[in-house]
Structures are given as C-alpha cells and as structure tokens.
Amino acid sequence: MKKLYSNKLHILIFLLPALILFCGVLIAPIGASAYLSLFDWDGLSEMSFVGLANYKELFTSDTIGFVRALLNSLLLAVLSVFLQLPLALALALALGKKIKGERTFLSVYFMPVLISTVVIGQLFLKIYNPSYGILNVALRAMGLDNLARAWLDKKNALGSAFIPTLWQYVGYHMLLLYAGVKSVPPELREAAMLDGATDSQVNRYIVLPYIKPIIRISVIFAVTGSLKSFDMIYVLFRQSHYIEVPSTLMIEYLFSRNRYGMGSTIAVLMIVLCFGFALLISAIFKEED
Amino acid sequence: MKNNSKGARIAIYTGLVFWMLVNLFPVYWMFTFSLKSNKEIFGENVIGLPHEWLWSNYTKALNTGKMGLYFLNSAIVATATILITLAVALLATFALTRLIWKQRKALNKFFMLGLTIPIHVSILPVYVTLRELHLLNTYWALIIPYSAFSLAMAILVCTGFMNEIPRELDESACIDGCSVWGIFFRVIVPLMKPAVATVGIYTFLQCWNELMFANIFISKSALRTLPVGVQQLSGQYTTEWGPIGAALVLATFPMLFIYIFLSKKIQDSFVAGAIKG
Numbered sequence: 001m002k003k004l005y006s007n008k009l010h011i012l013i014f015l016l017p018a019l020i021l022f023c024g025v026l027i028a029p030i031g032a033s034a035y036l037s038l039f040d041w042d043g044l045s046e047m048s049f050v051g052l053a054n055y056k057e058l059f060t061s062d063t064i065g066f067v068r069a070l071l072n073s074l075l076l077a078v079l080s081v082f083l084q085l086p087l088a089l090a091l092a093l094a095l096g097k098k099i100k101g102e103r104t105f106l107s108v109y110f111m112p113v114l115i116s117t118v119v120i121g122q123l124f125l126k127i128y129n130p131s132y133g134i135l136n137v138a139l140r141a142m143g144l145d146n147l148a149r150a151w152l153d154k155k156n157a158l159g160s161a162f163i164p165t166l167w168q169y170v171g172y173h174m175l176l177l178y179a180g181v182k183s184v185p186p187e188l189r190e191a192a193m194l195d196g197a198t199d200s201q202v203n204r205y206i207v208l209p210y211i212k213p214i215i216r217i218s219v220i221f222a223v224t225g226s227l228k229s230f231d232m233i234y235v236l237f238r239q240s241h242y243i244e245v246p247s248t249l250m251i252e253y254l255f256s257r258n259r260y261g262m263g264s265t266i267a268v269l270m271i272v273l274c275f276g277f278a279l280l281i282s283a284i285f286k287e288e289d
Numbered sequence: 290m291k292n293n294s295k296g297a298r299i300a301i302y303t304g305l306v307f308w309m310l311v312n313l314f315p316v317y318w319m320f321t322f323s324l325k326s327n328k329e330i331f332g333e334n335v336i337g338l339p340h341e342w343l344w345s346n347y348t349k350a351l352n353t354g355k356m357g358l359y360f361l362n363s364a365i366v367a368t369a370t371i372l373i374t375l376a377v378a379l380l381a382t383f384a385l386t387r388l389i390w391k392q393r394k395a396l397n398k399f400f401m402l403g404l405t406i407p408i409h410v411s412i413l414p415v416y417v418t419l420r421e422l423h424l425l426n427t428y429w430a431l432i433i434p435y436s437a438f439s440l441a442m443a444i445l446v447c448t449g450f451m452n453e454i455p456r457e458l459d460e461s462a463c464i465d466g467c468s469v470w471g472i473f474f475r476v477i478v479p480l481m482k483p484a485v486a487t488v489g490i491y492t493f494l495q496c497w498n499e500l501m502f503a504n505i506f507i508s509k510s511a512l513r514t515l516p517v518g519v520q521q522l523s524g525q526y527t528t529e530w531g532p533i534g535a536a537l538v539l540a541t542f543p544m545l546f547i548y549i550f551l552s553k554k555i556q557d558s559f560v561a562g563a564i565k566g
Contacts, residue, residue: 001463006389010469014388018381018400018440025437026406029414036413043417091308094301107552108309111316113559114544116498118516119537122523123319126530132331134318167311172559179560199297217563228407231500235520247409247501254413255505267410278405 030271036264043260054265064253066266069244070273076162076245077226077277084166085218088173093203095174096181106178109171117168121235124164128152157242165232169225173218180211216285223281224274246270316541323347323534330530346531347539350522354532356539358511359518363497366428366514370435370496371489377436378443378488379481383473385444386451387459397448403441408434409501419506430506431514435496442562443488449561450484451477490551490558497544515540 037054041047058066091109095102112120127133128151136148151160184207192202208215230247237243244252246266254263322330323346324339334340350356384390385397415434419425424433454477462472500516507513513521522536548555 001460002389004463004469005387005459007469008390011384011388011390014380014384014473015396017377018444021377021433021437022400022403022440024418025415025434026403026411029411030406032414033410091305094305097301099301099305103552105305105309106556107548108312110552110556110559111545111548112312114494114548114555115316115541116500116516116519118498118500118519119541122519122533122537123315125523126322126533127315127318132530134335137335167315171312175556175559176563179564199294214564221563224405224407228409230409231516234500247407250409251412251501251505254416260413263413267413270407270410274405274407 030268033264033267033271036261037268039261041260042258044258047261050261054261055269058262058265058269064249064262065244066246066249069246069249072158072243073227073229073245075158076165076229077223079162080165080169080222080226081219084170085173085215085222087166088170088218089177089215091170091174092177092181093207095178096184096207097199106175110175111171112168113172113175115168117231118235120164120168121232124160125152125236128160152236152240152242154240154242157237161233161236161243164236165229169222173222176214176218177211180214181207184210212285216281219285220278220281223277227273227277228270246273316545319534319537319541322530323538325531325534327528327530343531346535349526349532350535350539353525354518354522354536355510355513356515356518356522356536359513359515360539360543362428362512363515366431366435367493367496369428369432370439371492373432373436374439374443374492375485375488378440378447379478380473381440382444382447382451383477386448387456387477388469397444400441400444403438404445408438408499412502412505415502416505425506426509426512428512431496431499431503434502434506435492435499439488439492439495442491446487446491446561447481447484450481454480486554487558487561490555491562 038049038051039047040050040054058064091105095105099105127135130136130148130150133151135151139145139148149156188206188210189202192206197205228247229245230251233243233245233248234251237248247270250263250266250270253259253266318336321336321338324342324344325334325346326341326343329335329340381400385393385400411434416425419430419433424430458476458480459472462476467475498516499514500520503514503517504520507517510521519536519540523533526532
C-alpha cells in the first residue's frame with residue numbers, strides 16, 4: 001500500500017492537470033500582470049519600460065481618478081460591513097430561535113443570491129427610472145413627491161449602487177451566519193437560560209462568541225467582494241460613468257484605451273488589496289481573542 | 290414577562306415578513322411587467338397583474354433577443370466547466386489526501402490561494418494567451434478560466450469529503466490487487482457523490498452568472514452567454530420594457546424553479562463553499 005501510494009509518477013499524473021490549470025490561469029497571469037505593470041504598452045507596438053511610473057500616475061492623476069474609484073469601493077465595503085452584515089446577523093439570530101416557517105423565510109431570503117447580478121441590475125434600472133420606476137411612483141403615491149428623484153444621477157449614485165447589492169447578498173451572509181447559529185450546542189443555550197439569561201444575553205454572551213469565526217469569514221467576503229465589485233456598477237453606470245470602482249477602471253484602461261500597462265497596474269493593486277484586507281481582518285479578529 | 294415575550298415575537302415576525310416581502314416584491318414586479326404593455330407599466334396598472342397578458346413580449350425576447358440561444362450557450366459552458374472542474378479537482382484531491390509525498394500540505398495551501406485571488410485580475414494575460422491560441426470566440430475561452438477559478442473551492446470541498454472516507458477501504462482494495470487507478474475510480478470516486486453535487490451546484494452558479502469574461506472573450510453573438518445577452522437586449526429595447534422584463538424572467542425563473550426543489554442542497558453547497566475555508 002505504502003509503495004503503491006508513494007509512486008512519484010502517479011503523484012505527478014494526479015496533480016498535473018490541476019497544476020497546469022491553476023498556474024496557467026491564475027498564478028502565471030499574476031506574474032505577467034506584475035511584469036506588464038512596469039511597462040507602457042498598447043498591445044501592438046514595442047513595449048517600453050517605465051518602472052513604477054504607472055503606479056505613480058495612478059495615485060496622482062485626477063483624470064484617471066483611481067483614488068476616487070478606490071474610495072468608492074472602500075465606502076461600499078464600509079456600508080456592507082456596517083449595514084448589510086448587522087441586518088444579516090439579525091435575520092440569522094431571529095431564524096435561529098425555532099421560529100415557525102423558518103425554512104420558508106430562509107429560502108426566500110437566500111433566493112436573490114441565485115439571480116444573476118446583471119438581471120438584478122437591469123431590474124433596478126427599471127425600479128430607479130425617474131418617471132416610471134416603481135420607487136418614484138410609490139413615493140409620489142404616498143405624497144412624498146419631494147423624495148422622488150433621479151436615483152442614478154451623480155449625487156445618489158453610490159447609495160443606489162449599494163441598495164441592489166445589499167438586496168442581493170444579505171441572504172448569503174444570513175445563510176452563513178444562520179449555519180453558525182444552528183451549530184451552537186443546545187446545552188450551552190439551555191444552561192444559560194436556566195441561569196436566567198434573557199434572549200439578548202444569550203445572543204450576546206453565548207451565540208456571538210461561538211460564531212465569531214463565521215463573522216470573520218462574512219466580513220472578509222463583504223470587504224473583498226466590495227473591492228472587486230464589477231457587475232452591478234457596470235450594469236448601472238456603463239453609460240454615465242458616474243461611479244467608477246477599480247475593476248471598471250481596469251476594464252476601461254485595458255479594453256477601451258488599450259493601455260495594457262496601466263490596466264495591469266490596477267490588477268496588481270487589486271490583488272494586493274484583497275490579500276491585504278483579508279490578512280488585516282483576520283489579524284483584527286485574532287487580536288480580540 | 291409573558292406579554293413582553295409575546296410582543297417581542299410579534300415584532301420579530303413583522304420584521305421577518307417585511308424582509309420577505311422586500312425580497313419577493315421586485316421579482317413579482319419583474320414578472321408582471323414582463324407581460325404588460327408600456328401603457329400598463331407606465332401608469333394604467335403599475336403593480337397589479339396584467340389586464341392583458343402580453344405573451345408577445347416573450348416571443349420578442351426569444352426571437353429578436355435570442356434568449357433561447359444564450360440559454361443554451363450558458364448551459365454548454367456551465368456543464369463543461371463543471372465536468373472539467375470535478376475531474377481535475379478529484380484527481381488533485383486524491384494526491385493531496387491519499388498519496389504519500391513531502392510537500393503535499395504546502396501544495397494544498399498553494400491551491401487555497403485561489404480562494405482569495407479575484408477572478409478579474411488575470412483578465413489581460415488570459416485574454417492575450419487565448420488570442421494567441423485562437424481560442425477567443427469559442428466556448429473554451431470561458432470554460433478554461435471558469436474551471437481554473439472554481440478549482441480552489443472544488444479541491445477544498447473534495448478534501449473535506451475524501452478525508453472522511455476510511456483508509457481501510459484503500460487497504461482492502463490494495464490487498465485485492467487493485468492498482469492506484471482501480472482504487473481511485475472504483476473505490477474513492479463512487480463515494481464522492483455528495484462532494485460532486487456540492488461542487489457542481491456551486492460551480493454552476495459561479496459561471497452561469499459571470500459577466501466580465503463572457504463580455505470580453507466572446508464577441509460573436511452566436512456564442513454569447515445569458516448575462517451578456519440580457520445586457521445586450523436591454524440596449525436594443527431601451528423604450529419598450531416588456532421584452533426586457535421577459536428576458537429577465539427567462540434568465541431567472543428556470544433557476545428559481547430548480548431552487549424550489551433543491552433549496553436545502555443548494556444552500557448547503559454555499560455553506561460548504563464558504564465555511565470550510
């Protein structure tokens with residue numbers, strides 16, 4: 001058995017397809033992007049080495065607006081962590097209390113996760129439509145005409161981009177947190193209840209500490225998801241460009257302006273940011289223990 | 290005390306029902322306007338069921354919008370991606386959990402980097418490579434990157450399941466004279482069905498909804514996938530809402546229909562895909 005399982009040739013054959021696929025499509029491109037980010041290249045003519053000039057331009061040029069794009073995605077991350085996650089947690093805690101119709105609630109809340117972001121974006125384009133969209137129609141019907149507005153204009157753009165994202169992903173975070181809430185051993189709960197703890201005390205002192213690892217995962221997903229968000233912004237603001245995030249800028253610089261070096265620079269920064277934030281969040285959660 | 294908790298329960302139920310309506314209403318509204326004329330959508334009948342059920346919106350979405358074709362394309366890409374991801378992941382997981390060699394822990398960690406790498410950032414190198422290989426505007430232009438990006442999650446889930454298969458099974462198969470391949474194909478793979486379902490569902494949804502690669506790697510309309518097709522159609526029908534609604538419903542409802550029957554399994558796949566990491 002040991003001999004059978006230590007055969008080097010077998011090991012290689014089992015691993016080779018995964019290594020080729022993984023390195024070819026994920027790892028090598030990161031290296032290639034890092035390399036290309038040091039050049040000025042339009043994809044056709046000669047590449048010219050520019051060192052870190054792309055990085056410098058990216059952070060200093062107002063016309064590119066990378067810093068603004070980055071702030072937009074960070075703001076989306078903040079909104080996700082401080083609005084979306086608490087809502088998801090509240091739903092998960094409520095459903096964790098053996099409520100009637102628990103499964104139905106859960107399944108409906110999770111449903112939007114399965115709908116493609118393009119569909120949700122298109123749907124919200126209709127919902128937000130200034131004249132006929134259901135949102136303004138409803139506001140006017142309630143006599144709140146002064147609240148009705150062009151939801152997708154520059155002033156309201158970020159909030160209007162966040163709402164459909166929230167709508168889509170609350171259910172996802174709720175599901176993860178709910179799985180955690182359900183895994184709390186009943187004895188722990190009962191013991192606390194016997195000691196006279198109220199519902200909110202049980203949640204505060206038993207459930208939350210228990211599901212902390214899952215909260216950490218949720219926070220990481222919410223933050224990295226915001227940093228790499230593309231679909232919703234693209235669908236809602238493809239024409240107006242009222243909001244850019246790093247990924248929409250990257251696509252524009254790569255495929256509309258053919259500035260491969262600059263596009264690659266944005267790609268590299270996105271990887272660094274995603275890994276950086278994932279590590280930072282893990283460290284913060286460790287610190288608290 | 291009792292009154293208090295009853296009040297709390299009512300408050301919780303109200304909240305839960307409210308959020309359920311928030312989830313359902315946009316989908317309901319989408320369905321109703323997919324069957325209405327602009328006249329009804331724009332004022333006569335904004336939120337009710339259609340007075341006149343305008344099925345011609347669906348004919349437009351299917352004929353002019355080619356939603357059927359895009360649906361098929363998405364299905365082909367998704368199926369191929371799932372098969373490749375599973376095959377590659379099962380092979381790799383066998384080497385990572387069963388076979389005996391030094392760096393297997395390190396390599397496992399290496400694969401897990403794939404969970405954090407955002408799919409978007411590899412787009413240019415992958416694009417250039419596909420162009421050189423003349424694979425742009427083929428299904429492969431999507432199948433290969435989608436498989437690569439599903440791989441980390443697939444290996445993660447498969448590792449969990451494969452570790453639970455008792456090693457005594459390998460031993461007895463070995464004594465019976467099975468080769469490594471015999472053990473893999475006849476003993477291990479048949480026992481991996483739950484992992485296959487989990488990975489399949491998760492991978493399916495990832496590539497079914499992907500927009501960026503599909504938009505850039507495929508410019509031939511005959512090969513477009515659903516998200517790109519929906520996006521395209523909304524550009525064609527800027528003023529007429531009905532056909533857009535119909536396309537949105539066609540892209541969404543088959544999935545929701547499957548979800549009604551497989552909700553538990555689908556939810557479990559998402560939990561497994563996230564929490565085991």
